[in-house]
Structures are given as structure tokens and as C-alpha cells.
Amino acid sequence: MLNVAEVSKTFFPGTVNERRALINVNLQLAAGDFVTVIGSNGAGKSTVLNTVAGRIIQDSGSVSLDGRDVSKLKEHQRAAQVGRVFQDPMAGTSPNLTIEENLALADRRGRRRGLALGVSKAKRERFAEELKVLELGLENRLKTKVGLLSGGQRQALSLLMATFSQPKVLLLDEHTAALDPQRAELVTRLTVKVVQEQELTTLMVTHNMAQALEVGNRLIMMHEGRIILDVSEQEKAKLTPEDLLAEFAKIKGAALDDKTLLQ
Amino acid sequence: MITALELGLIYAIVALGVYLTFRILNFPDLTVDGSFTSGAATAAILIVNEVNPFLATAAAFVVGALAGLITGLLHTKGNINGLLAGILTMIGLYSINLRIMGGANIPLLGEDTVITALRQIAGTGWTSVLVLVAVALVFKLILDWFLHTDAGLALQATGDNEQMIRSFAVSTDRMKIMGLMLSNGLVGLAGAVVAQHQGFADIGMGIGLILVGLASVIVGQAIFGTRVVIQATLAVVLGAVIYRLAIQFALNAGLNPNDMKLMSALLVIAALLLPQWKGFRKIASWRKGRSALDAAAEATLTSDAKLPAKKVG
Numbered sequence: 001m002l003n004v005a006e007v008s009k010t011f012f013p014g015t016v017n018e019r020r021a022l023i024n025v026n027l028q029l030a031a032g033d034f035v036t037v038i039g040s041n042g043a044g045k046s047t048v049l050n051t052v053a054g055r056i057i058q059d060s061g062s063v064s065l066d067g068r069d070v071s072k073l074k075e076h077q078r079a080a081q082v083g084r085v086f087q088d089p090m091a092g093t094s095p096n097l098t099i100e101e102n103l104a105l106a107d108r109r110g111r112r113r114g115l116a117l118g119v120s121k122a123k124r125e126r127f128a129e130e131l132k133v134l135e136l137g138l139e140n141r142l143k144t145k146v147g148l149l150s151g152g153q154r155q156a157l158s159l160l161m162a163t164f165s166q167p168k169v170l171l172l173d174e175h176t177a178a179l180d181p182q183r184a185e186l187v188t189r190l191t192v193k194v195v196q197e198q199e200l201t202t203l204m205v206t207h208n209m210a211q212a213l214e215v216g217n218r219l220i221m222m223h224e225g226r227i228i229l230d231v232s233e234q235e236k237a238k239l240t241p242e243d244l245l246a247e248f249a250k251i252k253g254a255a256l257d258d259k260t261l262l263q
Numbered sequence: 264m265i266t267a268l269e270l271g272l273i274y275a276i277v278a279l280g281v282y283l284t285f286r287i288l289n290f291p292d293l294t295v296d297g298s299f300t301s302g303a304a305t306a307a308i309l310i311v312n313e314v315n316p317f318l319a320t321a322a323a324f325v326v327g328a329l330a331g332l333i334t335g336l337l338h339t340k341g342n343i344n345g346l347l348a349g350i351l352t353m354i355g356l357y358s359i360n361l362r363i364m365g366g367a368n369i370p371l372l373g374e375d376t377v378i379t380a381l382r383q384i385a386g387t388g389w390t391s392v393l394v395l396v397a398v399a400l401v402f403k404l405i406l407d408w409f410l411h412t413d414a415g416l417a418l419q420a421t422g423d424n425e426q427m428i429r430s431f432a433v434s435t436d437r438m439k440i441m442g443l444m445l446s447n448g449l450v451g452l453a454g455a456v457v458a459q460h461q462g463f464a465d466i467g468m469g470i471g472l473i474l475v476g477l478a479s480v481i482v483g484q485a486i487f488g489t490r491v492v493i494q495a496t497l498a499v500v501l502g503a504v505i506y507r508l509a510i511q512f513a514l515n516a517g518l519n520p521n522d523m524k525l526m527s528a529l530l531v532i533a534a535l536l537l538p539q540w541k542g543f544r545k546i547a548s549w550r551k552g553r554s555a556l557d558a559a560a561e562a563t564l565t566s567d568a569k570l571p572a573k574k575v576g
Contacts, residue, residue, distance in 0.1 A: 092430070105416050114414060
């Protein structure tokens with residue numbers, strides 16, 4: 001479904017700030033795969049997501065979706081098939097529009113936006129129905145501006161919006177990181193539910209080891225622009241957060257050794 | 264009084280255009296100073312060449328929209344800062360407007376215009392004011408309707424959260440261009456009607472217009488609120504009328520017409536400063552206020568700064 005092939009990206013090339021964010025990254029996701037991505041800061045997790053979304057254009061390599069090369073498509077063109085939820089709860093919704101208007105925007109993803117009324121009576125009923133899944137009572141607040149909602153409510157709404165029109169790929173960039181534990185738990189639960197129900201091909205970045213092991217059917221670990229660990233469902237079931245931490249420590253140590261050797 | 268009301272209602276169309284860019288797109292667009300005159304020039308030259316005045320006024324909308332298109336392309340495809348893109352188009356239009364008119368002034372005395380048509384059916388009294396109220400409301404309602412269509416919602420979201428709307432497969436570039444075209448189209452159309460109302464088109468008639476638009480939007484919204492679009496557009500229309508009445512009041516109080524630009528500037532400054540005090544503050548910060556207000560202050564400054572320069576030219 002998603003194929004990232006030999007993708008490299010360097011930020012600020014040729015300057016003192018040069019940073020190789022991705023180095024020949026290869027990643028294939030089969031339809032329905034739910035992959036969690038972990039790694040330390042600056043490992044390239046978000047860059048992978050942004051490359052798939054088209055927000056960052058890779059220096060070399062290609063990205064294809066459902067067999068079609070989308071490497072040259074712009075962000076908004078790819079977005080017709082890619083759903084995204086951002087880390088910042090403010091980022092995924094339009095604060096000055098109402099809940100129903102936000103949903104209407106999400107509903108037209110990948111389709112022509114013409115001069116039909118954005119929110120019709122029929123749509124409103126459908127939106128209310130969909131909102132019930134969130135169990136937040138938002139179905140009774142359709143005309144509330146999204147800016148008045150809490151972070152957790154907004155993030156849950158963002159998730160619903162991102163998955164509204166069955167995207168081919170769903171990208172979740174630490175979408176529970178900015179929430180309190182209770183809300184994070186709710187949003188994680190909703191994520192698993194939606195992904196399973198719609199059988200979405202999903203790439204989820206997280207800092208939370210337990211969460212990374214708990215959800216999804218595959219786990220990858222990134223370090224300094226490379227995928228250094230790819231764990232299948234069976235292996236993943238046996239892993240504990242401690243194992244992952246040990247793995248981290250091992251890499252850090254190795255990196256240090258390399259540097260020491262080079263000196 | 265009646266003239267002030269009539270003008271206020273015509274300028275309400277300008278204010279709706281400015282509202283569209285300044286509030287909805289969060290884009291302080293200075294093109295309007297030029298596109299207003301372009302609309303007036305286009306309509307005037309067509310009218311003196313015996314074209315139907317309503318058709319001429321519609322042509323003014325098209326020319327205004329083209330001016331908006333240029334600013335939009337400069338900003339989105341050329342990556343030029345929005346304020347600068349507007350200024351560039353505005354300055355360029357000055358020459359173009361002179362070309363359109365073939366001079367600095369076109370008198371419309373004795374010609375058939377939309378205003379003479381208005382006088383025939385409604386005279387010069389309150390009836391004509393009522394007709395213009397209806398016209399302004401029609402434009403307001405069309406804008407209300409448009410902003411609630413699929414395209415209009417995408418336009419609103421573009422000004423509200425670009426990253427979000429792009430992630431829902433909307434080209435924000437296209438939305439901005441569309442908004443600028445619509446806005447400047449309205450302004451061009453209003454320019455055409457103002458020219459017909461005053462009986463001439465003049466190269467200098469658009470100078471400081473952005474301030475008139477901003478004053479209407481800011482004063483109107485400070486008084487009548489902005490909670491929902493329908494309310495915000497009504498506030499903008501009323502703001503334009505109040506602004507015109509305030510100008511009339513100042514003239515009656517003995518100020519001369521040359522002081523009006525200063526009056527406009529002071530009015531906008533007052534409307535920007537007042538909300539920063541006490542209870543106003545909470546409300547202001549709730550609307551995406553801050554950034555928009557800063558932009559307004561910036562636009563105001565720029566608009567003021569360029570006035571002397573343009574008068575010399």
C-alpha cells in the first residue's frame with residue numbers, strides 16, 4: 001500500500017547546520033498494516049511521516065501509494081489519499097469554524113469543493129451519528145466553534161476528521177503526546193478502534209514505549225535517519241518496554257563506540 | 264445626511280471585500296487602492312462610450328478581480344510577502360488606470376449611469392437609501408451564502424489554519440487567489456458605482472481606500488461583534504455606514520475635506536486601541552484578534568506612509 005524506497009533527506013546541505021535526517025530509508029507497508037515508529041529525538045521519525053505526506057520533499061528515492069508514484073505530487077495533492085493527525089491539538093482543526101463545518105471540510109477530502117452548501121441537514125445528521133463514536137457528547141455541540149474545545153476533544157475530533165473519508169494511509173505524529181494521560185488513553189483507544197474498523201494502513205510515531213508495543217501489528221525503531229529495528233507482530237508480543245530501552249542503550253553505546261573508533 | 268448614507272452603503276461593498284481578505288484570509292491586501300480606481304476607470308470609459316451602465320459596472324468587477332489575481336499570483340507563486348505584493352500591484356495599477364482613462368479624469372455628467380437609473384425609480388430621498396440598503400444586503404447575503412459553501416468553508420479554513428486545510432487536500436494557493444479575486448472584484452465594482460455617484464472617475468479616488476475599508480471592518484466589528492459570519496458581515500456593512508456618517512459629522516463640524524485622511528487614520532487607531540483596554544481585552548483575545556490587529560496596525564502604517572509619496576506622483 002505504502003512504499004518508501006531508498007529515501008534520503010538532508011537539511012541545510014552544505015552549511016555548518018547540515019543534518020542528514022533520512023539515509024536510504026526503505027519501508028513497505030501492506031494494506032491494513034498498523035506500524036508504530038519509535039526512536040530518540042532527531043531520529044527521523046517525523047521526517048518519514050512528512051516525506052510521505054509531501055510536506056518535505058525527499059532529496060532522492062521515491063514514495064508510492066497503492067502502486068502509484070507520488071514523489072512529485074504536492075502536499076495538498078497527496079492529501080487526497082493521506083489522512084494526518086498532528087502532535088499539536090491546535091493543528092488539525094480550524095478553530096474559528098464550528099464542529100460541523102470542520103467535519104464538512106474533512107468530508108470533501110479529495111473531492112471537488114463547489115458551491116453546494118457545506119453543511120446540509122442530511123450531512124448534519126450523519127456528522128452527529130459519527131461523532132457519537134467519540135463518546136464526548138460533541139454530537140450535541142455541532143454549532144460550537146472548535147476553538148472552544150479542550151485539547152483532548154480537539155484531538156479526538158482531528159482523528160475522526162482524518163479518517164472521515166477512508167484515506168489510503170493514515171499518519172499519526174505523536175498525536176497523544178500533548179494530552180493528559182486520561183485523554184491520551186481515550187485517543188489511543190479511539191485510534192485502535194477506527195484503524196481496525198476501517199482497516200486503515202497506518203504509520204504512528206510515538207514516544208511512549210508501552211503504547212508502541214500495545215497497539216499495531218508491527219514496530220520499527222529509528223536512529224539517526226535509519227531504520228535499525230523492524231519487529232513483526234509475533235516478536236512484538238514478546239517484547240517489553242525494558243527490552244526496547246535496552247535496545248536503545250545498545251545503539252547509543254554503539255554510536256559512541258563508532259565515534260571513539262573514528263577518533 | 265442622505266448622501267452620506269448612500270455613500271456609506273456603496274462603500275459597504277468595499278468593506279465586504281476588505282473583510283474577505285483582511286478577516287477571512289488574514290491577509291492585509293493593499294491592492295484595493297488600485298483596483299477601486301481600476302473599477303471606476305473601466306466603468307467610466309465604457310459608459311462614455313455608450314455601453315450599458317450595468318454592464319460597465321459588471322466589467323469593473325472583472326477588472327478588479329484581475330488585479331486581485333495578479334496580487335494572488337505574486338504572493339503565492341512568486342513567494343512575495345503579502346503586503347508587498349499588494350503594494351506592487353497597486354503602484355502598477357496607477358499607470359494602468361491612467362492608460363484605461365486616457366487621462367486623470369473622466370466626467371460622467373449627462374451620461375446614463377446606474378445612479379441616474381436609481382434616481383429615475385427612487386428619486387433622491389429616503390427611497391433611494393432604501394434601494395441601496397437592499398443592494399448592500401444582497402451583496403452581504405451572497406457573501407454569507409458563499410462562505411458557507413464547500414468552497415467558502417475551505418476559504419475560511421485557509422485563513423484560519425493553513426496546515427490543517429492543506430492536509431484535507433485543499434490548495435491554499437488557489438484559495439488565496441480566489442479570495443483576492445473576489446475581494447478586489449467587489450472593490451472594483453464599488454469603485455464603478457462611486458464614480459457614477461459622484462459623476463466622475465478620478466485617478467486619485469482610490470488613495471487611502473484600504474483605510475476606509477479597514478475602518479469600516481474594525482469599527483463595525485468592534486461595535487457589533489464577529490461571533491458568526493452572518494453577524495460579522497452585517498457589522499461590516501453597518502461599519503461602513505457609521506464611518507461615512509462620522510466623516511460627514513466631522514465635515515459639518517468645520518473640518519475641511521483635506522483633513523479627512525487624518526480623520527480616517529485617527530478613527531482606525533482609536534478602534535484598534537480601545538479594544539486593548541479593560542473588559543474589551545478578553546473579548547479581543549478570544550477572536551484570533553491579536554495577529555489580525557497587529558496586521559491592521561501594520562497595514563494602517565503602510566497605508567499612511569505611502570500617502571504623501573503618491574500625492575507627489
